[in-house]
Amino acid sequence: MSEAYEQTLSSNTLHELTAALNRGMFVHVRNALHNMPVGDVAFILESSPVKTRSAFWQLIDSEFHGEILEELSEEVRNSIVSQMMPEAVAEATEGMATDDLAELLRSLPDDLYQEVLNSLDSQDRHRAELALAYDEFTAGSVMSTDTVTIRPDVTVEVVLRYLRMRAKLPNDTDSLFVVDKDDVLIGRVALSDLLTAQPETEIANLMEQDILAIPATLSETEAAKMFERHNWVSAPVVNERNHLLGRITIDDMVDIIREDAEHSMMSMAGLDDEEDTFAPVVQSTQKRSIWLAVNLVTALLAAMVSGLFEDVLSQLAVLAILNTIVPSMGGVAGNQTLTLVIRAIALGHVSSSNTRSLMLKEITIGMLNGMIWAILIAGIVGIWKQDVLLACVIAFAMLMNMLAAGISGVAVPLILKKFKIDPALAGGVILTTVTDIVGIFAFLGTASWLLI
Known part of the structure; x- marks a missing residue:
């Protein structure tokens, strides 16, 4: 069965169960959930708004809670566990794999964590303490002690x-x-x-x-x-x-590989990889506002650079029309390099022995791309505005920004990694800021020197 077919099947099931729940067919929903694989039940819960999710959860027998909690993402699991009594959480963890038990306990608030730990029997408490003895995100924290x-x-x-x-x-x-x-x-x-x-x-x-x-x-x-x-x-x-x-x-490793991939993808948008699709509005707004605030600061920096050339822009309106082209092209080129380098870092392909070769490669690509697109944009602007000098100005700015994009695409993630900052989280914003500032400064600075 293909992944697309399974996803369609689960989506159709979600629609049917939600409709049945809204019509008050609780016995039908309960039986359907009990006959579904645990992974599909987790999909249903993660795909449901908070109120619907809570209703589904109440219809599931407590004997299946532990298996389902193992399959849920951290944020969805936390939203469900926060509504459960500590004794119920302890009961759900009975028989849970050691690594899953440790992950669940680590995600609980401190007060609930202690209550759940106290509610465990001596054997489960010993298993939990063994798993929790290792730092989170280490091999010890995800291992299972069930070994022959x-x-x-x-x-x-x-x-x-x-x-x-x-x-x-x-x-x-x-x-x-x-x-x-x-x-x-x-x-x-x-x-x-x-x-x-x-x-x-x-x-x-x-x-x-x-x-x-x-x-x-x-x-x-x-x-x-x-x-x-x-x-x-x-x-x-x-x-x-x-x-x-x-x-x-291998099943644990597949989860980790998938989570790392989701982390890289979500971090580039400033989001948590465990983000609950149906999290409360206020909570989601708070998380996203932080990243939007950072982006606003970087946008203001680019605007300040443009402000330095206000007189030039007021004298030549054509510059205002063309001013967005160079930063935009540099941003795209830089993000291509940035994505490639972040992936290489994640795979362990980048080390001190090959950093110089990587930098030289991307500088060369930046130069070649810069020359290609500089000639192209110069030709377009020269024909469009009938101004050879203006064409030369935008061509020079394009070349400089493409070169800066290549250098920044390599340097930014490496510097962030050195300071133990996630390149996927902060790299895109920093790189865009660099290409915006270099592009605007190169274009308007050269124009003010040659055209005014």
Whole structure:
């Protein structure tokens, strides 16, 4: 089933359920929600206005709350949890995977967090404290402690008997981790190898040694890159002494990769990647106003530069007509470079060893683009206004701004990264400011020098 078809199916279901809810067909809605996959129920909740979402939630049995909360985005989950009693939240977390439990608890307000933690039984509280021991956004914070381990001195037959006694393996188990008596990781055995090996074969002769493991303190983004490079389904997580702590599975890494992509996309508009589509109006307005205020300041800076040439603009009205062309072209060119560099930084492709090559490449592209579009705009303006000098002025300004766009597109994200500021969040505004100021100054400054 294609993604587009699934999305259409879910959208149609949402429309039908909302209509049924509005008609008071609560039993029908309740049964429909109970027969839907958990991911689809989460989609329904995230796609519904707050009041409708609350009504849907009340129709779902509490035994399914935990599974659904795991699938929701942070902001939507918080809006639902804030309306639940601490005991109900604690009940929903029963049986929840360790990493999902830690994520849920971290997202709660401090007072509710403590109440929920106190409401957990001793086993769940221990699991929560174990997961919360690691900083957020690290491999330790997203690992699961539900891991099957075996010893190297047992036979395949013994392991298979042990697995049959367990009756069920953790989700996405593609291999078993081999540890010594001190829980130090020494290897792994693929399930496919285990099933095809002779029963009397010792695990020590079957296991893969010198395997890569993920340090618990490694960032989750770097862990996701390791999964991508090595095509893992699951990977062990170890501490600094190589003791096995748990494992990370591909489903968690897919979520992290998707969240990183959403973060980059939403940050360029100054929005939170966990933004609730149907969040309260006042809350959404407050979040967006901050970014609009920043944009207003940068727009005023560009306007101030134009104000320096007020006399020139009053004498030559044609300059006011053409004044927007150069900054606009520079902004587009700069954002192309900026997007490319931010993506390269996210993928780990940019380092101190290749920064100079990247800068030289983008300067060269800026020069070539500048020459191409400078000649083109000069020809258009020269024919349109019958003024060769004016054509030369706008051509020079275009060349300078394209060059500035290329340099800024590389320099801005690298400088922001050095100061630990997210380039996706602030890079676009800074770059646009630079290209606006350079474009206006180059065009009007050159015009005042040559034409007045």
